[in-house]
Amino acid sequence: MERGELVPDELVVAIVAERISRPDAKYGFILDGFPRTIVQAAALDDILRAAGLRLDSVLELDVDEAALLGRILNRAKDATANGHARADDTEAALRVRLEEYGRQTKPLADYYREQGILKSVDGLQPIDKVASSLLEAIHTQGEGVRYAASSSP
Numbered sequence: 110m111e112r113g114e115l116v117p118d119e120l121v122v123a124i125v126a127e128r129i130s131r132p133d134a135k136y137g138f139i140l141d142g143f144p145r146t147i148v149q150a151a152a153l154d155d156i157l158r159a160a161g162l163r164l165d166s167v168l169e170l171d172v173d174e175a176a177l178l179g180r181i182l183n184r185a186k187d188a189t190a191n192g193h194a195r196a197d198d199t200e201a202a203l204r205v206r207l208e209e210y211g212r213q214t215k216p217l218a219d220y221y222r223e224q225g226i227l228k229s230v231d232g233l234q235p236i237d238k239v240a241s242s243l244l245e246a247i248h249t250q251g252e253g254v255r256y257a258a259s260s261s262p
């Protein structure tokens with residue numbers, strides 16, 4: 110994780126499966142950063158199918174690599190000032206995270222586009238505009254929804 114690599118699928122799938130099984134999840138939920146691999150997405154499909162549920166929307170935030178690097182370095186600077194720096198907020202770890210994203214997570218866009226539930230939002234807009242675009246994408250889906258948000262690496 111500190112190097113920017115993904116952690117094993119079995120581990121994150123078990124954590125998500127346990128959380129989704131709790132009673133409050135029946136009102137709907139948002140998954141942020143999961144699934145990040147096709148194996149995780151297939152496992153999520155199985156878990157939801159067994160529970161009689163399905164994803165309503167998958168949200169993809171588009172941000173170019175230069176902006177990502179700037180944001181990561183900014184976050185590292187802020188965190189260091191506040192005494193809780195993340196070991197993976199470095200340029201070297203970001204390179205690995207981007208590589209993992211391209212190889213393992215990006216293919217999920219096609220997976221969910223084929224299911225007709227992928228929405229892309231321009232993550233380079235100002236924060237309030239990103240927020241309103243995400244809300245708009247969600248609200249076109251109706252009530253009682255469950256979301257998976259696939260964040261940038």
Ligand SMILES: Nc1ncnc2c1ncn2[C@@H]1O[C@H](COP(=O)(O)OP(=O)(O)O)[C@@H](O)[C@H]1O
Pocket residue numbers: 110111113114115116117118121141142143144145146149197206260262
């Ligand atoms: N779905 C996932 N599958 C595998 N590893 C994950 C997953 N989500 C998070 N991780 C691990 O945690 C690290 C940090 O992820 P995350 O907290 O989502 O980043 P950020 O806070 O920048 O969105 C990842 O680089 C990876 O090592």
